[in-house]
Amino acid sequence: MAVVVKKFGGTSVADLERIQAVAARVKRAVDAGDQVALVVSAMAGVTNQLVDYCVKISPLHDAREYDTVVATGEAVTSGLMAMALQQAGVAARSWLGWQIPIHTDDAHSRARILGIETAELRRRMAAGEVPVIAGFQGLGPDNRVTTLGRGGSDTTAVAVAAALGADRCDIYTDVDGVYTTDPRIVAKARKLDKITFEEMLEMASVGAKVLQTRSVELAMKQRVRLQVLSSFEDKPGTFVVPEEEIVEQELISGVTYSRDEAKVTLLRVADRPGVAAGIFGPLAEANINVDMIVQNVSPQGDTTDMTFTVGRADLERALSVIEAHRGEIGYGEVRADAGVCKVSVIGVGMRSHAGIASTMFRTLAEKGINIQVISTSEIKVSVLIDDAYTELAVRALHGAYGLDA
Amino acid sequence: MAVVVKKFGGTSVADLERIQAVAARVKRAVDAGDQVALVVSAMAGVTNQLVDYCVKISPLHDAREYDTVVATGEAVTSGLMAMALQQAGVAARSWLGWQIPIHTDDAHSRARILGIETAELRRRMAAGEVPVIAGFQGLGPDNRVTTLGRGGSDTTAVAVAAALGADRCDIYTDVDGVYTTDPRIVAKARKLDKITFEEMLEMASVGAKVLQTRSVELAMKQRVRLQVLSSFEDKPGTFVVPEEEIVEQELISGVTYSRDEAKVTLLRVADRPGVAAGIFGPLAEANINVDMIVQNVSPQGDTTDMTFTVGRADLERALSVIEAHRGEIGYGEVRADAGVCKVSVIGVGMRSHAGIASTMFRTLAEKGINIQVISTSEIKVSVLIDDAYTELAVRALHGAYGLDA
Numbered sequence: 001m002a003v004v005v006k007k008f009g010g011t012s013v014a015d016l017e018r019i020q021a022v023a024a025r026v027k028r029a030v031d032a033g034d035q036v037a038l039v040v041s042a043m044a045g046v047t048n049q050l051v052d053y054c055v056k057i058s059p060l061h062d063a064r065e066y067d068t069v070v071a072t073g074e075a076v077t078s079g080l081m082a083m084a085l086q087q088a089g090v091a092a093r094s095w096l097g098w099q100i101p102i103h104t105d106d107a108h109s110r111a112r113i114l115g116i117e118t119a120e121l122r123r124r125m126a127a128g129e130v131p132v133i134a135g136f137q138g139l140g141p142d143n144r145v146t147t148l149g150r151g152g153s154d155t156t157a158v159a160v161a162a163a164l165g166a167d168r169c170d171i172y173t174d175v176d177g178v179y180t181t182d183p184r185i186v187a188k189a190r191k192l193d194k195i196t197f198e199e200m201l202e203m204a205s206v207g208a209k210v211l212q213t214r215s216v217e218l219a220m221k222q223r224v225r226l227q228v229l230s231s232f233e234d235k236p237g238t239f240v241v242p243e244e245e246i247v248e249q250e251l252i253s254g255v256t257y258s259r260d261e262a263k264v265t266l267l268r269v270a271d272r273p274g275v276a277a278g279i280f281g282p283l284a285e286a287n288i289n290v291d292m293i294v295q296n297v298s299p300q301g302d303t304t305d306m307t308f309t310v311g312r313a314d315l316e317r318a319l320s321v322i323e324a325h326r327g328e329i330g331y332g333e334v335r336a337d338a339g340v341c342k343v344s345v346i347g348v349g350m351r352s353h354a355g356i357a358s359t360m361f362r363t364l365a366e367k368g369i370n371i372q373v374i375s376t377s378e379i380k381v382s383v384l385i386d387d388a389y390t391e392l393a394v395r396a397l398h399g400a401y402g403l404d405a
Numbered sequence: 406m407a408v409v410v411k412k413f414g415g416t417s418v419a420d421l422e423r424i425q426a427v428a429a430r431v432k433r434a435v436d437a438g439d440q441v442a443l444v445v446s447a448m449a450g451v452t453n454q455l456v457d458y459c460v461k462i463s464p465l466h467d468a469r470e471y472d473t474v475v476a477t478g479e480a481v482t483s484g485l486m487a488m489a490l491q492q493a494g495v496a497a498r499s500w501l502g503w504q505i506p507i508h509t510d511d512a513h514s515r516a517r518i519l520g521i522e523t524a525e526l527r528r529r530m531a532a533g534e535v536p537v538i539a540g541f542q543g544l545g546p547d548n549r550v551t552t553l554g555r556g557g558s559d560t561t562a563v564a565v566a567a568a569l570g571a572d573r574c575d576i577y578t579d580v581d582g583v584y585t586t587d588p589r590i591v592a593k594a595r596k597l598d599k600i601t602f603e604e605m606l607e608m609a610s611v612g613a614k615v616l617q618t619r620s621v622e623l624a625m626k627q628r629v630r631l632q633v634l635s636s637f638e639d640k641p642g643t644f645v646v647p648e649e650e651i652v653e654q655e656l657i658s659g660v661t662y663s664r665d666e667a668k669v670t671l672l673r674v675a676d677r678p679g680v681a682a683g684i685f686g687p688l689a690e691a692n693i694n695v696d697m698i699v700q701n702v703s704p705q706g707d708t709t710d711m712t713f714t715v716g717r718a719d720l721e722r723a724l725s726v727i728e729a730h731r732g733e734i735g736y737g738e739v740r741a742d743a744g745v746c747k748v749s750v751i752g753v754g755m756r757s758h759a760g761i762a763s764t765m766f767r768t769l770a771e772k773g774i775n776i777q778v779i780s781t782s783e784i785k786v787s788v789l790i791d792d793a794y795t796e797l798a799v800r801a802l803h804g805a806y807g808l809d810a
Contacts, residue, residue, distance in 0.1 A: 016461050053421060054484075057485050057488050057492065058492040061491075061492075064498075065485070065491075065498075065499055068483065068484035068501070072480050072481050075480075076455065076477050079459075079472075079473035079474035080458055080474060083466045093470075094469075094470055096473070096550075
């Protein structure tokens with residue numbers, strides 16, 4: 001008998017038929033002897049509709065009221081799912097964030113979970129009842145509904161699993177696991193049986209939208225065994241586990257890409273202390289996230305060129321900020337390019353193996369792909385290339401690191 | 406300065422534009438110096454959609470989960486309305502049933518309000534904030550969401566007004582007040598400035614769907630001054646008040662009709678003690694509401710005929726129940742007629758004036774309309790007639806009692 005938290009996202013509960021299919025699936029787990037707690041998202045499309053209402057009625061709306069409105073989507077699903085389970089013969093009860101309660105701070109619309117009261121949940125689970133917990137929401141210190149930010153139901157699931165000391169947290173999605181790369185680009189992509197938390201985090205941060213980054217961080221910190229699996233097929237998915245659980249680690253676990261990037265280059269920036277702060281301070285104040293940064297060695301000695309990337313959606317704002325601070329920064333010219341792609345190779349194995357980066361550079365060079373910017377972390381090497389070469393680069397790298405099935 | 410509770414129903418908050426129009430209207434009241442608490446319903450159509458989900462996912466669904474699901478409609482409106490008020494420059498805050506809390510019993514889906522904690526609401530209203538209260542819902546003794554039954558937002562508004570000791574409770578609807586009769590049938594129908602609680606109750610019970618009956622009962626008991634007025638036009642509506650406030654009472658306040666009736670006649674029923682219980686006991690057990698009952702004097706001495714009316718939607722079920730109990734009841738034949746209409750004249754003045762009923766019977770006789778069943782209460786005379794004569798009867802009675810404008 002295992003204690004398992006199962007989380008079903010919006011596409012898994014998109015309509016009544018799918019809610020009933022989830023109930024049937026949960027019933028099988030209960031019949032097999034597991035103690036199950038469910039976490040559910042809003043039915044697909046519902047949250048977008050509610051957010052749209054909020055934006056239209058008041059562009060600068062009160063985040064407290066936003067939370068009151070958007071948290072209702074998960075409440076509806078939790079009630080309907082409890083009914084579907086009861087109909088299938090499984091004892092079940094819905095739980096909204098304030099009922100458990102899931103205590104959060106008061107950072108409305110992006111609240112952090114502070115603690116979860118589990119005594120009543122444990123008592124009922126031990127008696128065979130399945131709690132159906134509305135994801136994405138909690139109760140703030142002033143007795144008001146809070147929400148955790150988009151994708152927050154993953155975080156709810158992990159936090160509930162940690163609080164319950166669950167054996168496993170299953171995240172059901174519309175993909176059946178984590179792949180070595182995007183199967184739509186590389187036919188030979190393989191589903192991974194296991195991946196480390198660190199690798200999953202790097203993957204999430206570079207565009208593999210399987211799990212919300214925060215939920216992976218929390219699982220890593222709380223040592224919750226995560227499984228990503230399909231809500232439509234009944235087969236094992238990918239386990240996200242601590243590094244020591246993976247005995248034979250491949251050098252590289254995956255190749256990812258992100259087309260959400262744009263490159264900005266400032267030419268002839270004064271080469272003096274404080275100039276980087278002069279550029280990135282104002283961008284940070286404008287809440288623009290800067291990813292890769294490269295400063296070339298100054299050829300003339302008194303000026304240099306500075307290149308960085310921002311989210312493509314932020315490009316126009318970033319250029320306005322740079323222009324507004326032209327005087328303080330001091331630069332000759334700005335060039336922007338939205339036609340770029342960031343391609344990354346990720347693997348904890350690279351900590352102990354040299355030559356990972358050089359394999360990447362050589363492989364891309366052989367295909368005639370120019371590398372515009374390079375950035376590395378302990379377990380990731382990323383390069384910025386011309387967007388047009390994305391598929392070619394990903395396919396070549398997948399083969400070069402021996403990932404092809 | 407007055408303390409006023411204002412309730413806006415589903416059509417008044419049907420979309421974002423109407424919500425903004427309500428906010429503008431509330432702002433005018435606040436600017437004029439009133440302390441206002443709002444009660445809002447779900448946006449038109451939302452509750453039906455949620456109820457439909459519940460029925461489809463589980464025909465015999467758990468009422469606790471039904472309440473969790475359907476109460477979300479009002480939560481959405483309360484958050485959006487608070488935003489709209491803030492946008493209009495009015496301090497506002499949404500309040501769900503559990504947050505106030507509005508304590509109810511545990512009769513899920515038809516709960517009764519037991520008490521409302523108002524200290525915090527009063528404090529905020531005194532500081533100029535408008536509480537936007539989600540109607541129709543409360544908090545049960547087991548910390549679960551309850552709902553008050555359809556139309557329950559009217560009851561929420563009256564209960565909040567009573568708890569606050571409000572000077573007035575304004576119920577905004579899609580009509581601009583209570584009329585002497587249906588203006589669609591009688592062009593000369595007049596809007597009443599005032600009507601007594603008792604009359605309003607009788608009107609509600611015979612088809613004038615302006616206010617939920619329970620809310621009027623509660624207002625009468627708690628002596629809350631009610632006003633029914635238009636949410637689309639800015640003019641006074643009809644006040645529902647204690648009888649002593651109406652100095653010059655007309656004999657009759659209104660003529661109403663209901664086409665929701667069906668007539669059932671049992672021929673040759675044994676004329677012995679207990680036979681009425683034998684008929685109406687099983688109907689009550691089947692939750693079928695019986696309205697008018699007439700037992701004719703027995704001509705032969707040993708059998709009699711029994712006629713009664715049920716809701717038209719219940720007719721088939723009523724006939725099944727009667728058939729199933731044929732043995733115990735003992736009757737010769739059953740006749741059913743769904744082509745009937747109940748026409749009523751209502752007025753507290755009839756308590757002290759004779760001749761009201763005879764005016765009714767004479768007026769109908771002059772038009773050649775046959776009266777099938779008669780029933781009377783202290784302030785109402787109802788007759789059952791052939792449905793085809795409805796408009797003729799209503800128009801004739803409206804003139805006969807001097808109600809024409």
